[in-house]
Amino acid sequence: MRRWARDRAVGIALAAVTLVVAVATRSLLGPDAGTRQAFGLSVRALVEEGRVGTLLGSLLLASGPVELILVLAALVLVVGGFERLVGHGRVLGLWLLTGIGGGLLGVGLEAAGLLARGVWTTPPITLATLQPETPVLGVLLAGSAWCGPLWRRRIRLIGLTALVVLLLYSGQPEDLDHLAGAFVGLVAGAVMTRRSARPVFPRSSSHESRTLLAAGIAVSAVGPFIAAVQPRGYGLLRPLGRLFHDPLPFAAGVRERCAADPTAARCLEAARLAHLNGPGPLLLSVLPLLVLLVAAAAVLQGRAVGAWAATAVGGLLAVLGAVYYGLLPVLGDPDQVQDLRAAVTVQSVLAVLVPLAVAVASFLGRRWCGVLPTRRALVVGGASVVAAAGIGIGAWLLVGLLVRGQFHPTPTAAQLLLDLPQRFVPTGFLRFRRPEIVPVGPVADLLSGGIGAAFWTVLLVAVAGVALSVRRTTTPRDQERLRALLREGSNGSIGWMTTWAGNRTWFSPDGAHAIAYRDAGGVALTVGEPAGPAEGADDAARAFALHCDDRGLIPAFYAVRPEFAAALGGPGAAWATVEVGEDTIIDPGAFTMRGKHWQDVRSSFNRADRAGVRAMWTDWASLPLVQRTRIEAISEEWVAERRLPELGFTLGGQAELEDPEVRLMLAVGPGDRVEAVTSWLPTWRDGELVGLTLDFMRRDPVSMNGVMEFLIASVIGIAQQRGLEFVSLSVAPLSGVDEQGEDRVERLLAVIARRLEPAYGFRSLAAYKEKFKPEHRTQVLAVPDAVALPAVTVAVARAYLPEPVLRGARRIVDALRPEAPAAAGADR
Structure with missing residues (x-):
């Protein structure tokens, strides 16, 4: 507790001073009119009477007991919280700067509004305001400059939106002061950290985008409530809020209007x-x-x-x-x-x-x-x-x-x-x-x-x-059947991906096999090979192809072995294939970190030991809330740094971590702080776990160098102890396609891969995996007719990237055309 209080000394001291002022002025239940006029900030007090002391006095007095309790808590939690981040002296300076600067800016804007009543309706010039929240909000916005991209965006976007809505709907002078203090804090934080003060909108994951959209909708609903219940208001959007106020007179209003003359038109109308x-x-x-x-x-x-x-x-x-x-x-x-x-x-x-x-x-x-x-x-x-x-x-x-x-x-x-x-x-x-x-x-x-x-x-x-209600593409019963078949045999390292949301499940007539697929624009795009025993998998795949043909769908088997693809059509009816990547397989039994090649991996263990970082093998359900929140924050920051949205299909996100069968390997530093996270999908055969496949990879940008090597090698060590057959570092999507290949579809996939490479690094990821000296196993896309390959390729692009980048559409179309002279291509 002493350490906790020492880290928040300024915040606790400010809260104590605020409480002492409330007691000294007998304002625990709210100040009287004289005290408010003495401490409150207004145009008359500051501009006409020159009482500069109100700039500080208005920061130390609350309007009522509820506001006082909230301000005391905010001083300790918000100001004290950022005090640990930016230091005691800085946070005190920011509290004074944003409180006084916000008051000056707010009064200046209010005075300007008095000179332009046609633009902004202003309150009376003598209305004194108390604004203890202003410096707290200023410290919050200033402190956002020291936060990572995720929390910096959240604080600035949601905080500024809420303050602007309050100003527009309520329009009280303190609302103007709050926004002014926040603006001063935003600029001060940017100057002190040399970062941009303008709100930035980096790419968000779908989860984060939904959160921000939901916040905007909720604020739009709460704003009119504020305006409707506010007895006085001067905000630009107060007219909208007042539309939800019931203007009809009650009995008391009728009596008041009819007291003088019951026959008057005003009384009769009421x-x-x-x-x-x-x-x-x-x-x-x-x-x-x-x-x-x-x-x-x-x-x-x-x-x-x-x-x-x-x-x-x-x-x-x-x-x-x-x-x-x-x-x-x-x-x-x-x-x-x-x-x-x-x-x-x-x-x-x-x-x-x-x-x-x-x-x-x-x-x-x-x-x-x-x-x-x-x-x-x-x-x-x-x-x-x-x-x-x-x-x-x-x-x-x-x-x-x-x-x-x-x-x-x-x-x-x-x-x-x-x-x-x-x-x-x-x-x-x-x-x-x-x-x-x-x-x-x-x-x-x-x-x-x-x-x-x-x-x-x-x-x-x-x-x-x-x-x-939720419409499920796969019913809970079908999900149970699928998981049972996966435990019997998944015929591939990515088999567990068939359980992910968005997939439909087809079961063979005898119920011995299951195929997960996505209906993407008339293409039934599968996820790997059939689940179930290896015997009869080819027959199940051909039955699935007939099922698709009966329904006007093009069957497409994605990320399957070439041997499996060759057996799909039967004698004399080979399916068209194109390589889409390579599965990287490691044999845990032969794994060793001896030799010069493994120097980087060995160094990662040494760094982890010096930094107090340990590997933690667990699952999502076993994690405490603080570590789950930390993983979500790491993931959102990773997404925010990309220019394109999260990919899907065979690349899992946060939602897939919650599967009880999925294991997590975390890098946990001092104070149980999560520095990096990887997730591992199971592969079963005859009810026995035989392999693990890497899926989710995220790390804190400031975590130690080599943290991912440390986690991957730790998992291989666990697999070695348990006698597993393989550890797969998964398939880097589209990493094996050649832009100079003879096949048009391969060129198209290569164009897509090249367009996505700067943001997602498929090929750099494949090169990274070479540190572990894996065995490479080719993965192909197989379709029954080469004519369907362009449509299937578009389906693959849509599966990975639901929001396609339209600027790349021309290059994708150009890749489909036969080779043409450069001039002709330029003309088109």
Whole structure:
């Protein structure tokens, strides 16, 4: 505890000073008006009265007990946490610089806003603010410069987005000070580390991209909540948030308006509108935002329905905002509404653009949400929403006609029909439109306020229900059968990859073999050879080819042995093949690190011993949460450094680490800190483990040199102790293709490999594996007809890279064409 406190001395000291100031000023439960004016920062206090002390005083006093507790915790955890990273003196300097600098910048911007009221509505000049969070946020953004690329991006992107949203929706002076302090911290950190202060957007994995998209959707839903419950606000997007605020008067408001003259028009209008109020309109103001929150949670889990729900709701809110502010004057009524087009402002435009941006981002981000719902859940959910809409519409028209005496004035069927859309829209969107008919009876009240709330409630439940369902390409029973066959014999080092998500499984008629494949644009692209006993594997493969032919699919066996490919067609019917890589096999029984060739591997063990790094053989379920989080961070940083997204197909990611049959070899340094990680897939025969195959490889950029050699050699040592037959360093995809080869498809694959080489290093990885003196076993792609090879090659590219790089499309197409004169090729 002493060491923990010593590492956070500045943060603890600042928290103690803040607490002492709160006690001394009797502000534990919040300062009184005099104390706030004495300590608070405002344009008048700083500019007109010259009270410079408020720049520091406003940093030491909180507005209430909840804020005080949060600030004390943040000082110890956030400021103290970065104190360990950047040092005591630096963190204290950053706290003072960002707090005072943020206050000066915030007051300056507020004063500028007073001179330009048409651009930014500003608070009163005397409004004093307390801003103890400003220097904490400044230290957080400044400290991001010392973080790795993953956390630097997370802190800057999510932190700045949250602060900007608060400013736009709430617009309080302290919101402006918080963003100003964060900006000062961002610049200060960049200057001190000589790194760019601008937010960078390196490549993210699908998981990280989903996380950021979900955060954006959630923030867009929380922002209007803030604006709706905020008694005062000056933000640019406050108009959008106020659309979700129920503007209808309650009984107290009616009494206030009718106290002086019960016959006045103001009193009669309030009494009329009060009939529209109730639980239904209140729920209707909240439910669309709750649907967005559920959609954000679904996107975080990779559910496709989340992306589609956010797209639909965001688009709907954009259209409603455009109608409300007169950008789409569908509901315009010159007798009831002033010329809204003349009142179009930056605020009203942003109120439309923000939900529209959410809709567009969700639509574009649907590619990261590949988890589809079951057909049953989709049908039930869709039918429920349609039924809720139909029942609501029918009830409004039929019941409304039966009890039309409970409306004022008594409506016709046409008037009920024209009024119907307003029943499904939050009342805040309709505040400039005087209601044509008002319910004055109990049934009419229930009908008017209930059908919209009921529809949105059903939609909310339907989205949540559909998101919880998952359509599986392979059922749990099929997965169990596949794993049982793999234990009997997988006929290849990559056999365990057939269990990965995204693969479909075909079983032979006798159930003795299974083939995993992906339906990629009319191509059934397999993952290795059939699972099951070696005897009869060829017959199973031919039966699979017939199965594909019956369904209009092109069978393509990827990464199989040439001997297996030669036996597929039978006598006189050889399949077309092209080499795609080489499996690198090590015999653990013959493994030794003696000799000059093994100097690098031996040195890695010596470095590990000096650095206190040990090898840890484990599995994902056995790891504590802190080490799992560390592995995820290492993986995300690795992805962030690449210019292209993560590959798939035969290259596993974080999700594949969670398989209980997959083993992990970790490099663990002092303090149980994970420095590097490798994963190893099992290969079985007759129920016995006979081999291990390397899959996942990630390391911390600052880990010791040779950490991967250390881990791989440690695994080979374990395999040697257990008497395993082989250790495979896996196939480096597309490493064996020749760009000058005679076959067009081989040239095409070579072009793809060359385009991906700078980012993924297939050939450099193959060269790296030579350190372990492996045996090379050729792997080929086999298809029944050479004419199908171009389509199959495109399927391979799509399997590895779901988001193809369009700039390379021309070169890929050029590789398919016969050799042509350079001039002709250039003309084309």
